[in-house]
Amino acid sequence: MDIVQVAKRAKVSTATVSRVLNEFPGVREKTVQRVQRAIAELNYVPNPNARGLRARRTRLFGLIVSDVNNPFFPELIDAFEAMAAAEGIEVIFTHTNYDPHRLQNCVRRMIERSVDAIAVMTSEAEEEALHQAVRAGIPVVLMNQRKLAGKYPNVPVEYTAGFREALEHLLSLGHRDIGFIAGPQRLNSARGRKDAFTAALKSHGIHVRSEWIAVGDMRVEGGRKAMDALLAQQPRPTAVVATNDLMAVGALQAAHASRIQVPRDLSIIGFDDLPIASMVHPPLSTIRHPRREVAARAFALLRKAVKGEGKVDDSPLQPHLVIRSSTAPPLGIKRH
Amino acid sequence: MDIVQVAKRAKVSTATVSRVLNEFPGVREKTVQRVQRAIAELNYVPNPNARGLRARRTRLFGLIVSDVNNPFFPELIDAFEAMAAAEGIEVIFTHTNYDPHRLQNCVRRMIERSVDAIAVMTSEAEEEALHQAVRAGIPVVLMNQRKLAGKYPNVPVEYTAGFREALEHLLSLGHRDIGFIAGPQRLNSARGRKDAFTAALKSHGIHVRSEWIAVGDMRVEGGRKAMDALLAQQPRPTAVVATNDLMAVGALQAAHASRIQVPRDLSIIGFDDLPIASMVHPPLSTIRHPRREVAARAFALLRKAVKGEGKVDDSPLQPHLVIRSSTAPPLGIKRH
DNA sequence: GCGGGAATTGTAAAGGATTACATTCGACGT
DNA sequence: ACGTCGAATGTAATCCTTTACAATTCCCGC
Numbered sequence: 001m002d003i004v005q006v007a008k009r010a011k012v013s014t015a016t017v018s019r020v021l022n023e024f025p026g027v028r029e030k031t032v033q034r035v036q037r038a039i040a041e042l043n044y045v046p047n048p049n050a051r052g053l054r055a056r057r058t059r060l061f062g063l064i065v066s067d068v069n070n071p072f073f074p075e076l077i078d079a080f081e082a083m084a085a086a087e088g089i090e091v092i093f094t095h096t097n098y099d100p101h102r103l104q105n106c107v108r109r110m111i112e113r114s115v116d117a118i119a120v121m122t123s124e125a126e127e128e129a130l131h132q133a134v135r136a137g138i139p140v141v142l143m144n145q146r147k148l149a150g151k152y153p154n155v156p157v158e159y160t161a162g163f164r165e166a167l168e169h170l171l172s173l174g175h176r177d178i179g180f181i182a183g184p185q186r187l188n189s190a191r192g193r194k195d196a197f198t199a200a201l202k203s204h205g206i207h208v209r210s211e212w213i214a215v216g217d218m219r220v221e222g223g224r225k226a227m228d229a230l231l232a233q234q235p236r237p238t239a240v241v242a243t244n245d246l247m248a249v250g251a252l253q254a255a256h257a258s259r260i261q262v263p264r265d266l267s268i269i270g271f272d273d274l275p276i277a278s279m280v281h282p283p284l285s286t287i288r289h290p291r292r293e294v295a296a297r298a299f300a301l302l303r304k305a306v307k308g309e310g311k312v313d314d315s316p317l318q319p320h321l322v323i324r325s326s327t328a329p330p331l332g333i334k335r336h
Numbered sequence: 337m338d339i340v341q342v343a344k345r346a347k348v349s350t351a352t353v354s355r356v357l358n359e360f361p362g363v364r365e366k367t368v369q370r371v372q373r374a375i376a377e378l379n380y381v382p383n384p385n386a387r388g389l390r391a392r393r394t395r396l397f398g399l400i401v402s403d404v405n406n407p408f409f410p411e412l413i414d415a416f417e418a419m420a421a422a423e424g425i426e427v428i429f430t431h432t433n434y435d436p437h438r439l440q441n442c443v444r445r446m447i448e449r450s451v452d453a454i455a456v457m458t459s460e461a462e463e464e465a466l467h468q469a470v471r472a473g474i475p476v477v478l479m480n481q482r483k484l485a486g487k488y489p490n491v492p493v494e495y496t497a498g499f500r501e502a503l504e505h506l507l508s509l510g511h512r513d514i515g516f517i518a519g520p521q522r523l524n525s526a527r528g529r530k531d532a533f534t535a536a537l538k539s540h541g542i543h544v545r546s547e548w549i550a551v552g553d554m555r556v557e558g559g560r561k562a563m564d565a566l567l568a569q570q571p572r573p574t575a576v577v578a579t580n581d582l583m584a585v586g587a588l589q590a591a592h593a594s595r596i597q598v599p600r601d602l603s604i605i606g607f608d609d610l611p612i613a614s615m616v617h618p619p620l621s622t623i624r625h626p627r628r629e630v631a632a633r634a635f636a637l638l639r640k641a642v643k644g645e646g647k648v649d650d651s652p653l654q655p656h657l658v659i660r661s662s663t664a665p666p667l668g669i670k671r672h
Numbered sequence: 673g674c675g676g677g678a679a680t681t682g683t684a685a686a687g688g689a690t691t692a693c694a695t696t697c698g699a700c701g702t
Numbered sequence: 703a704c705g706t707c708g709a710a711t712g713t714a715a716t717c718c719t720t721t722a723c724a725a726t727t728c729c730c731g732c
Contacts, residue, residue, distance in 0.1 A: 002687090002688055002689080003688065003689060003690095004688085012711075012712085013711065013712045013713075014688090014689080014690090014712090014713095015690080015691075015711070015712060015713080015714095016710085016711060016712075017689095018689070018690055018691080019690095019691095019710095019711090021689090021690095022690085026709065026710065026711095027710070027711085028709085028710065028711090031710080031711085045448050046688085046689070047389065047450070047687085047688050047689065048385075048388075048448065048449055048450070048689095049384075049385045049386075049387075049388035049389040049394065049450065049687085049688080049689085050385075050389050050687070050688035050689035050690085050717090051385075051688080051689055051690075052384075052385035052388075052689090052717095053383065053385040053386050053389055053687090053688080053689070053690090053716095053717050053718065053719090054688080054689050054690040054691080054716070054717045054718095055689075055690050055691085055717085056690095056717085057690095058385065068410045068411075068413055068414045068417075069410045069411060069414060069611065071407060071410075071611065073410075074404045074405045074407075074409075074410060075404075075405060077404055078404045078405060078431070081404075081430070081431075085430070085445070090428050090445065090449055091428065092426050092427065092428055093429075094417070094421070095414070109421070109426065112381050112384065113384055113426055114383070114384070114385065220614075220615050246615075249615055252617070253617045256617050257617075275405070275407065276612055276615060278556075279556050279582075279585050279589075279612060279616070280615070280616060280617075281588070281589045281592050281593075281616075281617075338717090338718055338719085339718065339719065339720095340718085348681070348682085349681065349682045349683075350682090350683095350718090350719080350720090351681070351682060351683075351684095351720080351721075352680085352681060352682075353719095354719065354720055354721080355680095355681090355720095355721095357719090357720095358720085362679065362680065362681095363680070363681085364679085364680065364681090367680080367681085382718085382719075383717085383718050383719070385717085385718080385719090386687090386717070386718030386719040386720085387718080387719055387720075388719090389686095389687050389688065389689085389717090389718080389719075389720090390686070390687050390718080390719045390720040390721080391687090391719070391720055391721085392687090392720095393720095
């Protein structure tokens with residue numbers, strides 16, 4: 001069932017059929033109708049390989065993340081893929097497993113498949129690997145990547161807003177002694193979040209006590225240890241904010257283990273709003289990372305880069321606080 | 337950088353280069369060497385579109401699951417994708433979101449992209465949708481699907497083995513009163529698991545008490561409610577096995593809420609070994625679904641179907657119990 | 673050294689779309 | 703009625719491999 005059949009049936013040339021398929025301007029409305037009817041009647045579907053071969057446009061997008069197993073990503077992938085599907089674009093996606101060397105590899109694979117564009121969300125985007133794609137004429141957009149933001153289109157997420165909301169929530173509950181579980185400062189995102197948190201503290205005139213900042217490995221285990229460290233402090237904070245939900249969950253466990261009741265004795269706030277956040281006990285108040293929006297924005301940027309059309313809103317995305325049950329007034333303060 | 341360049345450089349015809357690329361037999365070893373050197377020197381990569389166009393072989397596999405957001409799948413996807421990458425095969429994957437209608441759509445998209453083969457793991461595989469692919473000459477394999485197992489190659493998972501291990505573990509701890517949280521019986525997998533569980537009970541000569549079988553919706557919330565129902569029973573079981581981890585987590589929460597300590601007052605065992613199983617408190621003993629192996633097996637089946645080569649082990653895969661901390665002897669029985 | 677069959681290698685068509693360029697159509701002004 | 707010009711459509715080259723078939727080379731026994 002090739003384009004020739006359609007052309008015959010519609011009594012036009014293949015060129016015209018192609019023009020209709022690609023929505024080129026300058027085809028008479030009547031002709032468009034005729035061709036579209038023929039397409040429908042024959043149940044014709046263009047061959048993507050032939051298209052890709054000739055037109056260098058494959059309607060294939062690449063998506064690179066650091067880790068499928070990280071519960072942060074499925075929703076991002078889902079959203080990205082849904083947008084793509086709606087436009088007849090297929091997505092091939094790969095993950096680096098946090099290994100910069102593999103990023104190189106991922107990008108190469110995508111170039112070899114001649115994708116039309118690549119979206120990248122990894123903790124450390126390597127300039128050199130990405131440059132490969134640019135050399136091959138493939139647009140790249142970054143998500144949530146501050147370091148290379150100048151060199152590539154980027155979807156920015158403004159952590160500060162989220163932390164400010166979290167802080168204001170805690171303050172309104174009556175907390176003044178607020179700890180933080182940071183991540184390894186070599187990680188871009190961990191550093192960004194810590195900076196945002198301390199900025200939020202300062203903007204409320206709260207002194208940042210370095211002994212109330214513990215460092216974890218971004219995973220549950222690390223959160224547990226970090227929380228143990230915080231609990232050992234004298235005095236200890238009445239509320240703790242964690243860099244991500246995984247560590248917040250660890251913190252929750254550490255509290256449990258020390259027979260400290262959350263939220264009665266201690267409030268905990270996470271960051272990301274992973275599915276797990278609502279599954280633990282008590283359900284975790286957390287700052288929702290707007291990952292669906294990030295994906296949508298990234299997709300829009302790519303589409304723009306490929307088709308060269310349209311404007312894309314480039315205001316930073318704002319995370320927002322989701323209040324569940326891991327926060328309450330500190331002991332000795334009544335709920336209003 | 338096309339095949340002609342390579343042919344020139346190696347002083348052979350394009351046909352020979354192609355033969356080398358596709359590892360056809362009947363090319364002199366010396367020639368192979370020469371061509372491969374040329375390929376390497378020119379950094380030549382065959383154009384997948386041209387290949388797909390002429391050879392009808394795209395080195396693209398499709399993977400259809402029911403839900404990316406279900407924490408069960410990332411590991412499966414990861415494993416499948418890793419195997420594919422190792423052979424230069426790319427994977428496009430889609431999800432049905434539990435909607436049979438969308439399965440049709442997924443399959444069509446894959447046919448349109450002319451994938452070489454499709455692997456399917458959804459809760460309800462629709463015969464008609466799959467048949468489309470077969471008509472298009474695309475091999476399909478199923479994972480963990482009993483219903484259509486006769487009509488398509490399938491990777492079987494023998495639930496019974498896992499439940500037997502779980503049961504023996506509980507028995508050895510001293511439990512005799514064992515409840516079960518089932519899933520909706522219209523779901524294939526839920527039914528299979530319940531059957532496997534009751535079979536295991538019977539094989540140990542334990543009477544199946546229907547009032548100790550509660551039904552949940554396969555999610556946390558449903559597990560919580562089901563557990564509440566079980567806790568309302570008089571007498572109540574000392575141990576509960578759940579159809580999946582998500583409901584086991586819900587059960588854990590219900591126990592918490594009723595101030596029942598796990599595992600002291602109640603033992604809980606899940607099924608799947610999701611990442612969350614080790615994150616909750618206490619870490620959940622669970623039956624590990626061998627999903628990496630399932631993916632590997634499915635991939636092997638597909639490769640075989642495409643290349644027509646090799647034998648694939650078709651013995652059923654066995655889930656195994658992973659003992660963590662949600663199981664202990666019932667009250668009144670000493671640990672040995 | 674040569675005939676002949678097997679083993680290698682080469683030639684050119686085919687695969688299905690896009691697109692540069694050529695052609696035809698249609699409307700309009702005069 | 704005709705020339706003109708823009709709009710609409712058509713023709714055929716092109717994208718890059720694979721592969722059927724043809725041509726050549728190799729090797730061996732005689």
